[in-house]
Amino acid sequence: EEVPMYFTEPQQLMDIFSALEEQNLFLIQNSQETEHTLEELRHAFADTKVTMDAHTGVLQTQIDELQTQLSSEDQRLKSLQA
Helix, strand or coil, X not given: XXXXXXXXXXXXXXXXXXXXXXXXXXXXXXXXXXXXXHHHHHHHHHHHHHHHHHHHHHHHXXXXXXXXXXXXXXXXXXXHHC
């Protein structure tokens, strides 16, 4: 018994290959656009991190200075109370 062929016309196979190729090209383009967007986000994150680290450093310095001043004022208060 002969098994019937899935494709009866050569154009059917070409149509499927063309559709698959078009779908693959779309997926490749979509993947490249997503990768580009991800790279932009990575750069933005890195820039933001550098800026925030700098701000954090400045704030930590200010905190340290205020703690030093507070300690100095506490010593001054103790000496005045004595």
